[in-house]
Amino acid sequence: MIYVLKIYFLGGIWHMKFGHFDDQTREYVIETPKTPYPWINYLGSEAFFGLISNTAGGYCFYKDARLRRITRYRYNNVPIDMGGRYFYINDNGTVWNPGWSPVKTELDAYECRHGMGYTIITGKKNDLKAQVTFFVPNGYDGEVQQVVLTNEGSSAKTFKLFSFAEWCLWDAQDDCTNFQRNFSTGRVEVDGSVIYHKTEYRDRRNHYAFYSVNDAIDGYDTDRDSFIGLYNGFNNPEAVLAGKATDSFADGWSPIASHYKEITLAAGESKTLIFVLGYVEMPVDQKFEADGKTINKVKAKAMIEKFDTPEKVAAGLADLKASWDKLLGILNVTTPDDKVDRMVNIWNQYQCMVTFNLSRSASYFESGIGRGMGFRDSNQDILGFVHQIPDRAKERIIDIASTQFPDGGCYHQYQPLTKKGNADIGGDFSDDPLWLILSVSAYIKETGDWSILDEMVPYDNDMSVAQTMLEHLKVSFYHIVNNLGPHGLPLAMRADWNDCINLSCYSDTPGESFQTYTNPKFKAEGGYSKVAESVMVATLFTYTGPNYVAILKHLGKDDEAAAAQAEIDKMKKNIMESAWDGDWFLRAYDANGEKMGSKECEEGQIFIEPQGFAIMSDVGKEQGADKKTLAAIDERLNTEFGLVLNNPAFTKYYIQYGEISTYPGGYKENAGIFTHNNAWIICAEAYAGRGEKAFEYYSKIAPAFTEETSDIHKTEPYVYGQMIGGKDAQNFGQGKNSWLTGTAAWNMVAISQYILGVKPEFDGLRVDPSIPAAWDGFTATRQFRGDTYEITIKNPDHVNKGVKSLTVDGKAVDGCIVPVSGDGQTHKVEVVLG
Ligand code: BGC
Ligand code: NOJ
Numbered sequence: 105m106i107y108v109l110k111i112y113f114l115g116g117i118w119h120m121k122f123g124h125f126d127d128q129t130r131e132y133v134i135e136t137p138k139t140p141y142p143w144i145n146y147l148g149s150e151a152f153f154g155l156i157s158n159t160a161g162g163y164c165f166y167k168d169a170r171l172r173r174i175t176r177y178r179y180n181n182v183p184i185d186m187g188g189r190y191f192y193i194n195d196n197g198t199v200w201n202p203g204w205s206p207v208k209t210e211l212d213a214y215e216c217r218h219g220m221g222y223t224i225i226t227g228k229k230n231d232l233k234a235q236v237t238f239f240v241p242n243g244y245d246g247e248v249q250q251v252v253l254t255n256e257g258s259s260a261k262t263f264k265l266f267s268f269a270e271w272c273l274w275d276a277q278d279d280c281t282n283f284q285r286n287f288s289t290g291r292v293e294v295d296g297s298v299i300y301h302k303t304e305y306r307d308r309r310n311h312y313a314f315y316s317v318n319d320a321i322d323g324y325d326t327d328r329d330s331f332i333g334l335y336n337g338f339n340n341p342e343a344v345l346a347g348k349a350t351d352s353f354a355d356g357w358s359p360i361a362s363h364y365k366e367i368t369l370a371a372g373e374s375k376t377l378i379f380v381l382g383y384v385e386m387p388v389d390q391k392f393e394a395d396g397k398t399i400n401k402v403k404a405k406a407m408i409e410k411f412d413t414p415e416k417v418a419a420g421l422a423d424l425k426a427s428w429d430k431l432l433g434i435l436n437v438t439t440p441d442d443k444v445d446r447m448v449n450i451w452n453q454y455q456c457m458v459t460f461n462l463s464r465s466a467s468y469f470e471s472g473i474g475r476g477m478g479f480r481d482s483n484q485d486i487l488g489f490v491h492q493i494p495d496r497a498k499e500r501i502i503d504i505a506s507t508q509f510p511d512g513g514c515y516h517q518y519q520p521l522t523k524k525g526n527a528d529i530g531g532d533f534s535d536d537p538l539w540l541i542l543s544v545s546a547y548i549k550e551t552g553d554w555s556i557l558d559e560m561v562p563y564d565n566d567m568s569v570a571q572t573m574l575e576h577l578k579v580s581f582y583h584i585v586n587n588l589g590p591h592g593l594p595l596a597m598r599a600d601w602n603d604c605i606n607l608s609c610y611s612d613t614p615g616e617s618f619q620t621y622t623n624p625k626f627k628a629e630g631g632y633s634k635v636a637e638s639v640m641v642a643t644l645f646t647y648t649g650p651n652y653v654a655i656l657k658h659l660g661k662d663d664e665a666a667a668a669q670a671e672i673d674k675m676k677k678n679i680m681e682s683a684w685d686g687d688w689f690l691r692a693y694d695a696n697g698e699k700m701g702s703k704e705c706e707e708g709q710i711f712i713e714p715q716g717f718a719i720m721s722d723v724g725k726e727q728g729a730d731k732k733t734l735a736a737i738d739e740r741l742n743t744e745f746g747l748v749l750n751n752p753a754f755t756k757y758y759i760q761y762g763e764i765s766t767y768p769g770g771y772k773e774n775a776g777i778f779t780h781n782n783a784w785i786i787c788a789e790a791y792a793g794r795g796e797k798a799f800e801y802y803s804k805i806a807p808a809f810t811e812e813t814s815d816i817h818k819t820e821p822y823v824y825g826q827m828i829g830g831k832d833a834q835n836f837g838q839g840k841n842s843w844l845t846g847t848a849a850w851n852m853v854a855i856s857q858y859i860l861g862v863k864p865e866f867d868g869l870r871v872d873p874s875i876p877a878a879w880d881g882f883t884a885t886r887q888f889r890g891d892t893y894e895i896t897i898k899n900p901d902h903v904n905k906g907v908k909s910l911t912v913d914g915k916a917v918d919g920c921i922v923p924v925s926g927d928g929q930t931h932k933v934e935v936v937l938g
Contacts, residue, residue: 137204145218148240159205161188169472173276202227206338231257246382255369315361323349328358456488483539488849512583537580545651589637592678606762607636618763633695643717716784746777770833783850790858790874795904908938
C-alpha cells in the first residue's frame with residue numbers, strides 16, 4: 105500500500121505528519137491507518153454517543169458511559185485499539201477491512217475523514233472500494249453506518265460482507281469484572297435482518313439495543329465464539345475466513361451481532377447498505393408482545409425506517425452539518441495564520457462542545473467508568489462553549505451549583521444521571537467554589553441575562569434550602585475569605601486545581617487515593633491542615649473576585665461590593681507580603697509552614713499555576729511583579745513544546761507534597777507541559793501587552809501547529825491533550841490524554857479573548873487584541889446578544905497591542921468596548937491599533 109506520508113525537515117530533524125486539514129469540509133483527513141496512536145472522533149451530542157478511531161475502533165453508549173454501555177471495548181489492549189464496529193470483506197479469499205484494522209491486510213488505498221460529529225472511512229483492495237460513513241443523527245438514539253461498495257474493476261465481482269459489533273452487558277464496570285455471572289446472562293433475538301441485544305430485558309431493564317441492515321441477509325452470527333472461534337481473534341474470525349456465517353444463537357457467553365451477505369457487483373456498479381446500531385427504551389407495560397416473551401420492536405422498527413434509504417441518510421447528514429454551521433457561525437475569524445483560523449473556527453470550538461457533552465468521562469484515556477462530572481472541570485468548560493449554547497450552559501451551571509453546600513464548599517464531582525453530589529469523593533477542594541463565580545460571570549457577559557442571579561438553586565440538591573444564585577456566589581466568595589491560614593492566604597485543604605498537590609495527605613501506604621485520603625493527623629483540625637495554604641487559590645481569588653464585585657455594583661449593592669473589594673485588596677497585600685518570592689509567586693505553604701515553589705526549595709522552585717492569575721489581577725504590578733514573573737517563566741519553564749508546570753522536576757517522593765512527586769519527572773503534574781495552565785500564561789502575556797510571547801506560547805501547544813511534528817506529538821493534531829511530556833521526560837514533546845481536558849476551554853479563551861481580544865464583558869464586547877507585531881490585522885465575525893458584529897482590525901504601525909481608534913458603523917467610540925445595540929442588525933466595527 106502506498107501511504108502518502110508528509111516528511112518535513114524541522115529544526116535539524118526529519119518529521120512526519122499523517123494527514124491534512126480540509127478546512128472547507130471541516131475535516132481532518134487521515135492518510136494512513138498507522139497513526140502514531142489511535143486518532144479518534146466523537147459521534148453524537150445529545151444522548152447516544154460513540155467514540156470512533158481512524159480504524160473504526162471504539163464503542164457506543166447511551167447517556168452514561170458506565171451504566172449504559174452498548175458495545176464492548178477493552179482498554180489498554182494488545183494490540184492497541186482492538187474492538188469496534190467492523191466490516192469484513194472476503195473477496196475470494198482476500199480478507200480485509202475498509203479501515204485496515206483488525207485484519208490489517210495492506211490496502212490499495214485508505215482514508216479516514218473525521219468531521220463534525222461524523223467519520224468517513226474508505227478502503228480499497230483489488231478494485232473493490234468500501235466507504236463507510238458513521239454518524240449519530242440529530243435527535244436519534246443510534247449510530248447510522250452507511251456502507252457504499254463499488255466495483256472499480258472492469259469485470260464482475262462476487263464477494264462476502266460481514267458486519268460486526270460486540271455487545272457490552274450494559275454496566276461497563278460489571279462487564280469487565282463480574283464474569284461468574286456475565287458468562288450466563290447474555291440473550292439475543294433475531295428477526296429478519298435485525299439482531300436484538302436483550303440481555304436482562306426480561307428482568308429489571310426497560311431497554312434493549314439492536315443492530316440492523318436495510319436489506320435481506322444470507323446469514324448471521326450472535327455468538328462470539330461461533331463467529332470468531334475460541335482461539336482466534338478479531339483479526340481472523342473463523343466465519344469470515346470460511347466465507348459463511350454460522351447462524352449462531354448466543355445463550356450466555358458473549359453476545360455479538362454480525363450480518364452476513366453475499367454481493368455481486370458488475371464492473372462499475374455500486375451498492376449501498378445502511379446499518380443502524382440503536383438503543384430503545386420501552387415503558388414497562390409495553391416491553392413485550394402478547395406472548396409475554398418476544399420483545400416489543402415497534403420503536404426499533406420506526407428507528408430503522410427513519411434511515412433506510414441513502415436519501416434519508418444524506419438528509420440526516422445534511423441536518424447534522426447544518427447544526428454545526430449554526431454552532432460554528434457565532435464566532436469566525438480570518439487571520440494571517442490559517443492554523444489559527446482552523447483552531448478558532450473549527451477544531452477548538454468542536455472540542456469545547458465535546459467537553460460539554462462528555463466532561464471527563466469517556467475518551468481513549470478516560471475509561472468511562474472512573475469519574476463523574478467535576479465541579480471545577482464543568483465550570484471551566486462553560487467558558488469555552490457558552491457562546492454556542494447559552495441555554496444549555498445556564499442549565500449546566502444550575503446543575504453544578506445545586507451540588508454546593510450552604511457554607512460555599514462543594515462536592516468535587518457529581519453524577520450525570522442523578523445530578524447529585526458524589527459522596528465517595530466528597531468535597532474540600534479549595535479552588536472549587538471560585539470557578540462557579542467565573543462561569544456565572546461568563547454566562548452573564550455573553551448573554552446579558554442577569555436573571556440567572558435570581559434563580560433559586562438548592563444546596564446539596566435539597567430544594568427546601570434553596571437560595572438564589574447570587575447567594576451561591578456570595579458563599580463561594582466567602583468560602584475563601586472564611587478559610588484563611590496563618591499568612592492570610594487561602595487554606596489549601598484537600599487540594600486546589602492541582603489535584604496532585606495534597607498537602608494534608610502524608611500518605612505512606614500503597615494504593616491509598618491521594619485524592620480522597622485524609623491523614624488522621626489532621627482529623628482534629630477538621631480533615632485538613634490549618635497551616636497549608638495555596639497561593640494559587642489566592643491569585644485565583646484576586647482574578648475572579650472582581651467579577652463578583654462588578655455583579656454587586658450592577659445590582660446597586662454598593663456596600664457589599666465595597667466589602668468584597670476590601671477582601672480582594674487585603675488578599676493582594678497578603679500575597680505580596682508572604683507569597684512573593686522576589687522574582688515570581690510562591691506555590692504554597694505546606695503543612696509544616698514551609699515554602700513550596702520558592703528559590704529556597706531544592707526542587708520544584710517555580711510553579712506555573714499562581715503566576716498568570718496574579719499578573720491578570722495586577723498583584724504587585726507597581727513593583728514590576730508582572731514583568732519579573734513573565735521573565736522567570738520564560739527562563740525556567742519555557743521549552744520548545746510548551747511551558748512545563750514546575751521546575752526543577754521532583755526526583756524523589758516528598759510525603760508533604762503528595763501525588764505530584766510520584767510521577768517521573770516530565771510527566772503529568774510533575775513538570776509535564778500541562779496545556780491547561782499554559783493558557784493562563786498566554787492570557788497573562790497578552791494582558792501584559794506582549795503579543796509576541798503570547799503567540800509563541802500559543803503556537804507551541806495549539807494542535808494545528810503540532811501537526812508537522814505528529815511523529816513526536818503522537819496524539820491527534822486537531823485537538824488538545826491534557827499533557828505533553830516535559831523537558832525532564834524521555835518522551836519530551838509526546839502528547840497524552842487527548843480530548844477531555846479543560847485545556848480546550850482555556851485555550852479558546854486565550855486565543856479568542858486575549859490574543860485576538862474579542863471578549864464579552866458585562867457592558868459590551870471588548871475588542872482589544874494583543875497580537876504579533878508582524879500581523880497587518882485580521883477580521884472577525886461575532887454574533888453577540890442578538891446582533892452580528894463584523895470586526896476589522898488594522899495594524900498599520902505593527903504594534904502588539906493598543907487601540908488607537910474604534911468606530912462602530914462609522915461612529916467613534918471611546919475606549920475599546922463596543923456598546924450593546926441590541927437591534928438584531930449587523931454592525932461594522934473598525935479598530936485601528938497603534
Ligand atoms: C491526575 C490528575 C487528575 C487526578 C484526579 C491524578 O492522578 O494526575 O490529572 O486530576 O488524578 O482524577
Ligand atoms: C485533571 C482534572 O480533571 C482537573 O480537575 C485538574 O485540575 C487537573 N487534572 C490538574 O490536576
